[in-house]
Each structure stands twice: as structure tokens, then as C-alpha cells.
Amino acid sequence: MTDIGRGSAARLHALRDQGRAALIGYLPLGYPDVDGSVDAALAMVDAGVDVVELGVPYTDPVMDGPTIQHAVEHALAAGTRVRDVFGAVERIAASGAPVLVMTYWNPVLRYGVGPFARDLAAAGGAGLITPDLIPDEATEWVAASDEHHLDRVFLVAPSSTPERLAMTAAAARGFVYAASTMGVTGTRAQVGDQAERLVRDTRAAGADLVCVGLGVSTAAQATQVAGFADGVIVGSALVRALLDATDAAAGRRELARVAAELAAGVGSARG
Amino acid sequence: MTGHVPPRGGSAASQGLHRAVAALGERGPLAEQMGPYFxxxxxxxxxxxxxxxxxxxxxxxxxxxxxxxxxxxxxxxxxxxTGRPSPLTEVPRFAEHVGGRARVFLKREDLNHTGSHxxxxxxxxxxxxxxxxxxxxxxxxxxxxxxxxxxxxxxxxxxxxxxxxxxxxxxxxxxxxxxxxxxxxxxxxxxxxxxxxxxxxxxxxxxxxxxxxxxxxxxxxxxxxxxxPEMVRDFHRVIGEEARAQLAEETGRLPDAVAACVGGGSNAMGIFNAFVDEPDVRLFGFEAGGEGIDSGRHASRFSGGAPGVLHGARSYLLQDSDGQTLPTHSVSAGLDYPSVGPAHAWLHSLGRATYRPVTDTEAMDAFALLCRTEGIIPAIESAHALAGVLALGPELDSWALDHDPLILVNLSGRGDKDVSTAAQWFGLLEEDV
The missing domain is CATH 3.40.50.1100 (Rossmann fold)
Known part of the structure; x- marks a missing residue:
């Protein structure tokens, strides 16, 4: 709770003190290539994204919908390596924005949990978001993240029981990632009311900071979510801006436009 | 229902197996191991x-x-x-090709409704x-x-x-x-x-x-x-339990070896489970060797893989140095999968079961052999187990048995679905005009 340093909690608390939620933007490492993904992340930060979520491309992304699957498949085909994440984190973190790495678990296991934590910390990364690692299986990661003072962002879902909310809140550091809906990443017409209930229940279960992701894509949705959560996590809508562009520069411009709109949406949530 | 087990001295390898099973038995039977971890x-x-x-x-x-x-x-x-119990069929003309006076019995899961286990x-x-x-x-x-x-x-x-x-x-x-x-x-x-x-x-x-x-x-x-993993094993237990009783009735004995193909591993686990606590019974799982391990085009997790996580479980996995899942290849769609059931990884790590690759060519040769010697068209998946058994011939002597080797094979499916693949493989179709 009183974690110091590069963690995301300090930024989220600072924003909360200003009466504002954070905008957390996801992009995959390696789309359109490694340098291009770093440039895109920096453009997103310039446009008002507070915390960067950088995804490690993986062959079997079961929590991702078609938009992110497509970008990740491209990143892998272009030769993106897991070790590329550390240099990319270092360059993005230099902007001052906390950088969380989103990764499925097998690439970390293969690299070695301890070495991954060490190298991420050395690169100035804030921690990990782990969509297919639940606290029940995270003994090694809890120890490594303790040793290197890294955030460990676990997910909760509308299906989580009160017992699991409490267990996850206790295991997490940084914030808890509340999945707004039952499903995978991707844009949706509306954010259901189960998101607000889940944030309330997760706080009641002991979580200090709760951010909401999955299906948030428009400024209006960002405003709505920022009204009850500590952060608004957007992925597919940002990735879509890159995918639809004719070239990298046009992609960054469109990305910046979407990010600025979302940031304005988040900013208008509270007086 | 249990088979009669004759006392015997056994080889050094089989004594090692005895010790492994005895040590494990202190934690309860292997057959009753429950998840989440194996x-x-x-x-x-x-x-x-x-x-x-x-x-x-x-x-x-x-x-x-x-x-x-x-x-x-x-x-x-x-x-x-379903049509259970499925029959047990002795296949003497096929067994001649194994050699070593082996007797081979097939557990006929191919005769179940829908054509497989x-x-x-x-x-x-x-x-x-x-x-x-x-x-x-x-x-x-x-x-x-x-x-x-x-x-x-x-x-x-x-x-x-x-x-x-x-x-x-x-x-x-x-x-x-x-x-x-x-x-x-x-x-x-x-x-x-x-x-x-x-x-x-x-x-x-x-x-x-x-x-x-x-x-x-x-x-x-x-x-x-x-x-x-534990639930699906339990629903397939019936394969091994029936086969054990049927074989005991036919021969009065336990098998010396049990063989099955292993994709995810359900048919193998189903037949292994009845014998896994019997130290005299060797267990063989045959994986898709595709075009050979060296070709890189295969699905042999135990020959070319390493422990990793895919689809919810930690097991042996074909992956690259980044932990990305590798593409697999097999002539058999049912064995074409980069990971394997965690209980198989456990039996492998204990040395309780042996897993070997069988190439596309070996499997298709065994497929043809069973067709012609016994009038049974097997699934290409199951043909991997048959090919594995054919390759056991030369090592039967080293088992140092005091009786003719008795081998039980799970014929997990029938080959109707594979007829067009086989027709192409063997060039059985008229040339297109």
C-alpha cells in the first residue's frame, strides 16, 4: 500500500488525490515492429495515457479477442522476441509513465521467473499483469516480485466469489484488474453494470486500488468507468487505431487522437 | 477382478520398477492420484x-x-x-510380425458407438x-x-x-x-x-x-x-478395467506390456490406469513422430519438449526458447497437439511409463498391416500404438520372461474417417483424368 518507487500505485494515488482516475493504455510489443511499438507507446503517453500496459506477444492468447490476436500474430511473425520487452520498457519508462508488462505465463516460466523479475526491475518496469496466472499458482512470482519490488496485478471477474476477491486483493500489489464483463478483450457497445458492482465488491474485499478493463473503447465509456474505478484500461480501441492505419506515422496520429479522446473522457468524470 | 500374477525373478529393470511402484505406493495407489497436481x-x-x-x-x-x-x-x-463392454480380440497374424512369440490382444474401443473411446x-x-x-x-x-x-x-x-x-x-x-x-x-x-x-x-x-x-x-x-485431467481419466478407467478382466479370463495373466497412442493422452490413461500399480506391467505411450524428431516436424513432447504451461496445465510442451508454442505435425490429426496430459508427464518423470515417437511412415505401415492380417481398419492414431508394438519385437528377449510375452494394445478408434488419407498415402485411387 505504501510501496515506493516505480510502481503504478504511486501514480494512481497521485491522480486519485487530484480527483481523477488513471487512463491505462495497452499496446502489444512488436506491432508494427519493436521500435514502432515503443514510438506508439510514447505517442500514447504524450496524448494523455497515464500508465502503459505493454503486452508480450504470445502464440496462444486465450484472453484476447480478434483485434489483439491479429496484432500479436503480426508481431510474432515479424520476429519479436520476449527479451525485446526489457529494452522497450526502459525506453517507455524514460517518459515518466509507469510501465506494466502484460504477459501470459509460459514466456515468463521459460525465461525463468526470478530472472524475468530481475531484468524487468533493472529496465525500470513497474510489474506484471498476468491474465492466466491466478494467485493460487503464483508462489514463485510472489517471491520474485517481493524481492524486486514489482507490482503483481491479478484479475478478478464478475464470476469471482467473495472468498476469491479477498484472496486476490491480498495477493495483489499495485492494483487489482477488474474484468468489466465475462469475456475476452475487444470493443463492446456498452459497459455492463456488473463492472461497478465488481469494483465495489473488490474494494470491500480489501483492495485499495481497482482498475477496470475489457470492453472499454469510447470516451463516453471511459467517463462512465472513471466515475467508479481508480483506472480505466483500454486495449483493443488503441490497437485498432494502429491496425487500420496505412503506415506507422498515420497509425501513431490516429492512436494519439483516440488516446486524447479517452483521456478527456476520463478527465470529465469527476468535478 | 484381478489377473493372476505368477511369481518370478524378473530383470534388473523390472526390479527397479518394483521399487519405484513400492515407494510410490506409500502415498496411495498411482491409479487414485487426484489433482490439481500430479x-x-x-x-x-x-x-x-x-x-x-x-x-x-x-x-x-x-x-x-x-x-x-x-x-x-x-x-x-x-x-x-455405447456397446460396452468392448471386445478383446487376439490378433495372431499381426503378432507374427512382432516376433519373439508375442501374443497381442487389441482392446476394441474402435467398436464403440461413434467409433472411438x-x-x-x-x-x-x-x-x-x-x-x-x-x-x-x-x-x-x-x-x-x-x-x-x-x-x-x-x-x-x-x-x-x-x-x-x-x-x-x-x-x-x-x-x-x-x-x-x-x-x-x-x-x-x-x-x-x-x-x-x-x-x-x-x-x-x-x-x-x-x-x-x-x-x-x-x-x-x-x-x-x-x-x-483426473475426471477424464476416471471416465476412461473402464477401458483398462474391462481389458484386465477380459485378458485374465483369456490367459489367466496380467499383460507384460500395455501400449497406446498418446495425443492428449486419454485413451492411454484409460488403459494404463488399471495396470499402473502393477510393477510387472510395462506401460508404453507412442507419440506422433511425424517426419522424424530431427525434422522438427512432429508432435513428440517427451522427445522434443520441455515442461511448460499451455491450456491451463503445466506439462511437457513443444515450445521454443521464448516459451512460444511450436507448430506440430502428424499424419494423424488426433495426435497433432503440442502438449500432453499432466499425469503422463508425471508417469514419465517417475519412470513408470515409457514414451516413444512413431513416425508417419511407421504408423501407416502398421495401419496397412493390421488391415491385411486381421481385417481391421484402425484409426491412424491407434496405428501409432500398433507400430510401437511392432518395434518392441527385438527387445522382448531383454524382458527375461518365463512365458511368451503378452501385449495389450488399446485400439482406440476405427479408421473409417482415415480412408481418404490412407488412399492418398498408398496411391489407391484411380488417377484423375
Whole structure:
């Protein structure tokens, strides 16, 4: 709770003190290539994204919908390596924005949990978001993240029981990632009311900071979510801006436009 | 029902096996090992959104196990619908090609309704679905056998059914796609990733996360998150239990070796389980060696893989140095999968079962041999087990038995679905004009 340093909690608390939620933007490492993904992340930060979520491309992304699957498949085909994440984190973190790495678990296991934590910390990364690692299986990661003072962002879902909310809140550091809906990443017409209930229940279960992701894509949705959560996590809508562009520069411009709109949406949530 | 085990001295290797089984026996029989972990393998590497459904399934499963009515209903369905017990067939003309005076018996899961062992697990899970009050099942399929079995059970028990199948496999197994549609299932070709079984599982998992309240994921093998590995094993136990009793009746003995093909590993686990605590019984699992291990085009997890996590469980996995899942290859769609059931990884790590690759060519040669010597067309998956047994011939002497070697093979499926693949392989079709 009183974690110091590069963690995301300090930024989220600072924003909360200003009466504002954070905008957390996801992009995959390696789309359109490694340098291009770093440039895109920096453009997103310039446009008002507070915390960067950088995804490690993986062959079997079961929590991702078609938009992110497509970008990740491209990143892998272009030769993106897991070790590329550390240099990319270092360059993005230099902007001052906390950088969380989103990764499925097998690439970390293969690299070695301890070495991954060490190298991420050395690169100035804030921690990990782990969509297919639940606290029940995270003994090694809890120890490594303790040793290197890294955030460990676990997910909760509308299906989580009160017992699991409490267990996850206790295991997490940084914030808890509340999945707004039952499903995978991707844009949706509306954010259901189960998101607000889940944030309330997760706080009641002991979580200090709760951010909401999955299906948030428009400024209006960002405003709505920022009204009850500590952060608004957007992925597919940002990735879509890159995918639809004719070239990298046009992609960054469109990305910046979407990010600025979302940031304005988040900013208008509270007086 | 147990077979009579004659006392014997046994080789050094078999004494080692005795010690391994005895040491493990102190922790209870291997056959009764329960999840979530099998040694260092298994677990639940899944999105949190699925945990509640996995817990619900685990509870429903254990409640059903304790309820005699559940067992009675499943037994009735197997007797009147599946056609159990499946026969045990001795294949002497095939056995001549093994050599070493071996006697070979086939457990005829190919004669089950829908054509493979898959129906055992599907009926068990479908009855659980009714108990859980869910109305819809989803499934993945590679060769189409599990998809057909699931579509069949869904028709029988009035459930909605969606089957995910890699686009590549829908082409290889077009006949099974039509069968599933005839049975009322929706078949969704998966057009992302390698477009084979692993991608079908990814899509099924995505569907499940979104629809878990109304939908059961009827997983087709002993992989996946807890409780699937132990539950699917238990629904296939009947294979080994029947075979053990049938073989004892025929020969008065336990087999000296039990052989099965291993994709995810459900048919192998089903037949191994009745013998896993018998130290005199050697267990052999045969994986898809594809075009050979050195070619890199295969699906032999124990020859070319390393421990890793895929689809919810930690097991042996074909992966690159980054932990990315590697593409696999096999002439058999049902063995074309980069990971394997965690209990197999555990038996491998204990040295209790031996896993070896069998190439496409070896499998197809064994396929043809069984056709011609015994009048049985096996599934190409099962032909891998037959080929593995043919290759055991030269080592039978080293088993130092005081009787003719007795080998039990799980003939897990029939080859009707593979006729066009085989016709192409052997050049049996008239040239196109």
C-alpha cells in the first residue's frame, strides 16, 4: 500500500488525490515492429495515457479477442522476441509513465521467473499483469516480485466469489484488474453494470486500488468507468487505431487522437 | 477382478520398477492420484473468470461419484448405447510380425458407438452437464472423433452443441464435419494461428469465458486445468478395467506390456490406469513422430519438449526458447497437439511409463498391416500404438520372461474417417483424368 518507487500505485494515488482516475493504455510489443511499438507507446503517453500496459506477444492468447490476436500474430511473425520487452520498457519508462508488462505465463516460466523479475526491475518496469496466472499458482512470482519490488496485478471477474476477491486483493500489489464483463478483450457497445458492482465488491474485499478493463473503447465509456474505478484500461480501441492505419506515422496520429479522446473522457468524470 | 500374477525373478529393470511402484505406493495407489497436481505437473493456469466454473465442475463431479444413481445411469448408457463392454480380440497374424512369440490382444474401443473411446468421457461429462443444469456444451476437436462423440451426446441428452475445429482439420476430416452437422451441432472452423487443434482449444476457451454461466466446456482429453485431467481419466478407467478382466479370463495373466497412442493422452490413461500399480506391467505411450524428431516436424513432447504451461496445465510442451508454442505435425490429426496430459508427464518423470515417437511412415505401415492380417481398419492414431508394438519385437528377449510375452494394445478408434488419407498415402485411387 505504501510501496515506493516505480510502481503504478504511486501514480494512481497521485491522480486519485487530484480527483481523477488513471487512463491505462495497452499496446502489444512488436506491432508494427519493436521500435514502432515503443514510438506508439510514447505517442500514447504524450496524448494523455497515464500508465502503459505493454503486452508480450504470445502464440496462444486465450484472453484476447480478434483485434489483439491479429496484432500479436503480426508481431510474432515479424520476429519479436520476449527479451525485446526489457529494452522497450526502459525506453517507455524514460517518459515518466509507469510501465506494466502484460504477459501470459509460459514466456515468463521459460525465461525463468526470478530472472524475468530481475531484468524487468533493472529496465525500470513497474510489474506484471498476468491474465492466466491466478494467485493460487503464483508462489514463485510472489517471491520474485517481493524481492524486486514489482507490482503483481491479478484479475478478478464478475464470476469471482467473495472468498476469491479477498484472496486476490491480498495477493495483489499495485492494483487489482477488474474484468468489466465475462469475456475476452475487444470493443463492446456498452459497459455492463456488473463492472461497478465488481469494483465495489473488490474494494470491500480489501483492495485499495481497482482498475477496470475489457470492453472499454469510447470516451463516453471511459467517463462512465472513471466515475467508479481508480483506472480505466483500454486495449483493443488503441490497437485498432494502429491496425487500420496505412503506415506507422498515420497509425501513431490516429492512436494519439483516440488516446486524447479517452483521456478527456476520463478527465470529465469527476468535478 | 484381478489377473493372476505368477511369481518370478524378473530383470534388473523390472526390479527397479518394483521399487519405484513400492515407494510410490506409500502415498496411495498411482491409479487414485487426484489433482490439481500430479507431481510437479497439472494445476490451474487459467483466467480467474473460469475458476468458479472449474470449482462448480469439481464439486458436481465428486458429488456424482458419491451418488450410486450417477454410476448406474452411466453404466446403463454404456451397456445400451455405447456397446460396452468392448471386445478383446487376439490378433495372431499381426503378432507374427512382432516376433519373439508375442501374443497381442487389441482392446476394441474402435467398436464403440461413434467409433472411438471418446464416447466414454463424453457421456460421463454430458450427464454432469445435466446435473449442473447447463443447457449448452462446447468442444474442441482435431480428428473430429471427440467432436462427433460430443455432438452425439448432445443430441441424445438435448443439449445445444458448438464444436470448434481448426480450418486445416475441417479439410482433412471433412466427413466428420458433416457427421457433426447431421447430429445438430454447429461446427465453427477456426481461422487463426496454426488452424489446428491447439487453436480450436483457444477458441473454445474464449467462448467458455464469455458464456460460462450457461455453457460447459466438454474437454476431450486428460489435459487442461483441474479437474479435467483426473475426471477424464476416471471416465476412461473402464477401458483398462474391462481389458484386465477380459485378458485374465483369456490367459489367466496380467499383460507384460500395455501400449497406446498418446495425443492428449486419454485413451492411454484409460488403459494404463488399471495396470499402473502393477510393477510387472510395462506401460508404453507412442507419440506422433511425424517426419522424424530431427525434422522438427512432429508432435513428440517427451522427445522434443520441455515442461511448460499451455491450456491451463503445466506439462511437457513443444515450445521454443521464448516459451512460444511450436507448430506440430502428424499424419494423424488426433495426435497433432503440442502438449500432453499432466499425469503422463508425471508417469514419465517417475519412470513408470515409457514414451516413444512413431513416425508417419511407421504408423501407416502398421495401419496397412493390421488391415491385411486381421481385417481391421484402425484409426491412424491407434496405428501409432500398433507400430510401437511392432518395434518392441527385438527387445522382448531383454524382458527375461518365463512365458511368451503378452501385449495389450488399446485400439482406440476405427479408421473409417482415415480412408481418404490412407488412399492418398498408398496411391489407391484411380488417377484423375
Amino acid at each position: 507431481g510437479e505437473f497439472g494445476g490451474r493456469f487459467v483466467p480467474e473468470a473460469l475458476v468458479a466454473a472449474l470449482d462448480e465442475l469439481d464439486t458436481a463431479y465428486h458429488k456424482a461419484l458419491a451418488d450410486p444413481a450417477f454410476g448406474a445411469e452411466l453404466e446403463r448408457l454404456h451397456r445400451t448405447y 471418446k464416447i466414454n468421457n463424453v457421456l460421463g461429462q454430458a450427464l454432469l452437464v445435466k446435473r449442473m443444469g447447463k443447457k449448452r456444451v462446447i468442444a474442441e476437436t482435431g480428428a473430429g472423433q471427440h467432436g462427433v462423440a460430443t455432438a452425439t451426446a448432445a443430441a441424445l441428452l438435448d443439449l445445444d452443441c458448438t464444436v470448434y475445429m481448426g480450418e486445416e482439420d475441417t479439410r482433412r476430416q471433412a466427413l466428420n464435419v458433416a457427421r457433426m452437422r447431421l447430429l445438430g451441432a454447429e461446427v465453427v472452423p477456426v481461422r487463426i494461428g496454426s488452424r489446428t487443434l491447439k487453436d480450436a482449444i483457444n477458441e473454445a476457451l474464449r467462448d467458455w469465458v464469455a458464456n460460462v454461466e450457461t455453457t460447459h466446456y466438454l474437454l476431450g482429453t486428460v489435459t487442461g486445468p483441474h479437474p479435467f
